[in-house]
Amino acid sequence: MRFFHTFAVAAVAAGLCGLPAKAETxxxxxxxxxxxxxxxxxxxxxxxxxxxxxxxxxxxxxxxxxxxxxxxxxxxxxxxxxxxxxxxxxxxxxxxxxxxxxxxxxxxxxxxxxxxxxxxxxxxxxxxxxxxxxxxxxxxxxxxxxxxxxxxxxxxxxxxxxxxxxxxxxxxxxxxxxxxxxxxxxxxxxxxxxxxxxxxxxxxxxxxxxxxxxxxxxxxxxxxxxxxxxxxxxxxxxxxxNTRLAALRSGQVDWIEVPPPDGIASLKASSFTITTGSYPHVWPWFYNMGAAGSPFKDVRVRQALNYCVDRAALVELLNGTAEPSAGWLKASDPNFGTPQNRYTFDAAKGKKLLAEAGFTPDKPLAFKAMISTSGSGQMSPLPMNEFIQQNLKESCGVDVTFDVVEWQILLNAGRATPDSPNLKGAMVINVSSPSSDVGVMARYFSSANFSPNGFNFEQWKDDEFDNALTTLAEANDPAIISSALRKAHERLVDNPPWLYIVHDLNPxxxxxxxxxxxxxxxxxxxxxxxxxx
Structure with a gap:
């Protein structure tokens, strides 16, 4: 009797009496x-x-x-x-x-x-x-x-x-x-x-x-x-x-961040779910403007590279999981404003600006970029950066070399001072960034937030930008805030602290x-x- 009672209790607990147990998920x-x-x-x-x-x-x-x-x-x-x-x-x-x-x-x-x-x-x-x-x-x-x-x-x-x-x-x-x-x-x-x-x-x-x-x-x-x-x-x-991709295919994991672009079609064919969506994010290069001898002190050089990049070809490489970037905000954002520069792939204009700044085929622009192997929002950083390296060389004669580091090391470099030994002479770092709100804009671009105390790695200072930021910080009127935000963003485009490359679609x-x-x-x-x- 004791055995039967024990079995019956166990059967109920295990769902054998018509009440199936709920498996942990x-x-x-x-x-x-x-x-x-x-x-x-x-x-x-x-x-x-x-x-x-x-x-x-x-x-x-x-x-x-x-x-x-x-x-x-x-x-x-x-x-x-x-x-x-x-x-x-x-x-x-x-x-x-x-x-x-x-x-x-x-x-x-x-x-x-x-x-x-x-x-x-x-x-x-x-x-x-x-x-x-x-x-x-x-x-x-x-x-x-x-x-x-x-x-x-x-x-x-x-x-x-x-x-x-x-x-x-x-x-x-x-x-x-x-x-x-x-x-x-x-x-x-x-x-x-x-x-x-x-x-x-x-x-x-x-x-x-x-x-x-x-x-x-x-x-x-x-x-x-x-x-x-x-x-x-x-x-x-x-x-x-590719290791993440293999882990998903084998059933080791149920969800992977950032599948490799060339694996997306086969994943869809195998009934895996691919999610994408627009979100406030930009994948740029940060110019190290503050370093001694930096070529990026000259705004013409910073603008030139923004005209030298073939963003549409990069989006194609990424299998449509990104969209071209022409500023910190997306061009469709109502706060993008009406800047004088509209960055598209225009190698002739890029080369003209470089020549005005003193960089010609006989004296090409050359610099080192610090990049990562992976990381938060970094998408597919190695093939993307290799594409840009080749693109800049072929379109505008720019020579770029890479220092490839782990993601957290790159993040630490982003809070370094311009001539810090941690940068190893890098004139550019590739750190993806949110573009979600004015608080982030202030953190990255206000002249009060120079590295190492803030995220203004470039040590970029623009008086018109700072004045617009002060206006919207002190205002309560939405119309005044919106107008000041548009003005601030126009300065980010026309006096660019970054090379704007793509906005990714969060795959x-x-x-x-x-x-x-x-x-x-x-x-x-x-x-x-x-x-x-």
Whole structure:
């Protein structure tokens, strides 16, 4: 009798009595990164790190709305229910915190946790100061000047100058449980493998450096409408495109970032899902204008290269997974403006500008470019850069050599000073960039954000641009903001700090078992919408 009873209970539990057990669902994703992004709550490896090991686990006061495909992603309330500028000070923002939120370790998210994390990033002598996370966060929120707790549910953050776009910077400040740091003996390297606790819809369950990170649905998530449909997610770094392709075909993974362009047709023929979509992103070369002896101090040289590149041929090489770029924004964007230059493939004009700047067939322009083997938003960097190298040589007689490095090394180079030994003499770096909002524009191009303190690697300064940025930062009238934004972008085109090459279309390849994925107009994605059949 005991045996029969035990068997019957087991049969019910296993679904043998007409109630089938629900199998756990696991989604396996191959990233382009060469290693797993850091797991302390402020991931490295660029925005791919934020995409997979940032927002799904660790959240900000402000979050992205990633549920739509028909418009560029905007902001939504996150760990703050609302925010506003202080009525008596347009440099101070008041954030009203969401109540009842718990970290994955069961501790409370509150104003003390906010201040503790801000000290982690912005207070060099705090016990919890984390240098790598601080460098990333300060570069993404360079205007943050001070902060204070008003009460348990309210904090104030003050910027160095008025900035109507500051919430677009606050979205990149993520929060980790202070208890994670204490549990690790006040050692961030140990926090990374605990794993660390956030507040997001997924929690980290296992970290295997250079191999994978395992996530599980967080059933205690504060938003009942955004609880994950997947039980588990496995994130694997596979930097080589053809290796990712093989992993998808063999069933090792269910989803790959950036399939190789020449493999897309065969994937479609084999019933794999290919997703693409326009999103705010540009794949450029950054000119090192500040280096001693840089040829890019001359605007004619910077403009010339923008006329020398055959973008349409590159798009064809990429099997249509990108579109030509003529500026930081897409030409179809209403804020593109009406610049004097409209960059198309015009080798004659490019050569004329180079000759005016002193570069002729007898004295050709020659320089080194630092590029990566893979990385977040880097698309297919080696064949793309080899195409541009050959294109520039054939169209305008320009000689380009490459220094090929790992993605994180290239990111670090982007925060170097112009003559830093880390650049090894490079006059160009190839780092893909978001173009999602004015906050990003300010980070990359304001003269107040020269490297190493900000993302203005080129150390580009344009007074008309800075004046337009100040106007829109201080304005509340949408018409004034839009007019100033158009003016600012016109300067980015006519006085280009970058060689604008393509805007990519965010290609991914997935098993047909993957359901519910939304490709938003953003670098980031909402994994809570995804399920497995």
């Amino acid at each position: 696991t989604l396996r994703i191959a990233m382009t990164a060469s290693d797993i992004p850091t797991t302390t709550g402020m991931p490295n490896n660029g925005f791919e790190g934020m995409r997979f090991l940032g927002y799904p686990i660790f959240e900000g006061l402000v979050l992205w709305d990633l549920a739509h495909t028909d418009r560029v992603a905007d902001l939504r309330p996150g760990l703050a229910e609302k925010w506003e500028q202080a009525p008596d000070d347009n440099k101070t923002w008041i954030f009203h915190l969401r109540q009842g939120v718990k970290f994955h370790d069961g501790t409370d998210f509150n104003a003390d946790a906010v201040i503790w994390n801000l000290d982690r990033y912005f207070k060099n002598d705090s016990p919890q100061y984390e240098l790598p996370g601080s460098a990333i966060t300060r570069a993404r929120a360079p205007l943050l000047a001070s902060y204070k707790k008003i009460d348990d549910a309210t904090v104030a953050i003050t910027t160095t100058k008025p900035a109507s776009y500051f919430p677009y910077m606050a979205v990149y400040i993520l929060f980790t449980s202070p208890a994670s740091f204490a549990k690790a003996g006040n050692d961030w390297t140990k926090v990374a493998t605990l794993p660390a606790a956030g507040t997001g819809p997924f929690r980290i369950t296992r970290v295997a450096p250079r191999q994978e990170v395992d996530l599980a649905r967080w059933d205690g998530y504060w938003d009942p409408n955004k609880k994950a449909r997947l039980d588990n997610v496995v994130l694997m770094p596979i930097p080589e495109a 991914r390849a997935m098993s047909p078992k993957v359901k519910g994925f939304v490709s938003p107009q953003s670098w980031f994605i909402d994994l809570t919408l995804v399920s497995m059949q």
